[in-house]
Amino acid sequence: QVQLVESGGGLVQAGGSLRLSCAASGRTFSSYVMAWFRQAPGKERVFVARIRSGGTTYYADSVKGRFTISRDNAKNTVYLQMNSLKPEDTAVYYCASGITSSTWSDWGQGTQVTVSS
Numbered sequence: 001q002v003q004l005v006e007s008g009g010g011l012v013q014a015g016g017s018l019r020l021s022c023a024a025s026g027r028t029f030s031s032y033v034m035a036w037f038r039q040a041p042g043k044e045r046v047f048v049a050r051i052r053s054g055g056t057t058y059y060a061d062s063v064k065g066r067f068t069i070s071r072d073n074a075k076n077t078v079y080l081q082m083n084s085l086k087p088e089d090t091a092v093y094y095c096a097s098g099i100t101s102s103t104w105s106d107w108g109q110g111t112q113v114t115v116s117s
Helices: none
Strands: 003-007 010-013 018-025 033-039 045-051 057-059 067-072 077-082 091-098 111-116
Touching: 003 091, 018 033, 018 091, 018 111, 033 067, 033 077, 045 067, 045 077, 057 067
Parallel strands: 010 111
Antiparallel strands: 003 018, 018 077, 033 045, 033 091, 045 057, 067 077, 091 111
């Protein structure tokens, strides 16, 4: 069974930065697409960013230029560097993995990010 464990969330002022981490276990990490999603209070979970096994990345328009997704296959870990944070970035952030970029089979428990104005 695959386990994804997120960390790095917290409270930050607008304009600040945070780096989220997602540690994976139980599968060949390097073969899978990894992604970050987020869910704000009262809203649906939405896509934030993804990274393929070869390193190709894709971002939601709302975070493009501010967030950077990366992966370290040797450490089975994916990261989300978040800069220039805005109050509207406040959400629970989830890590996900899948065989393709449209099939997410495994999810982490989420980590809370709160951006104060």
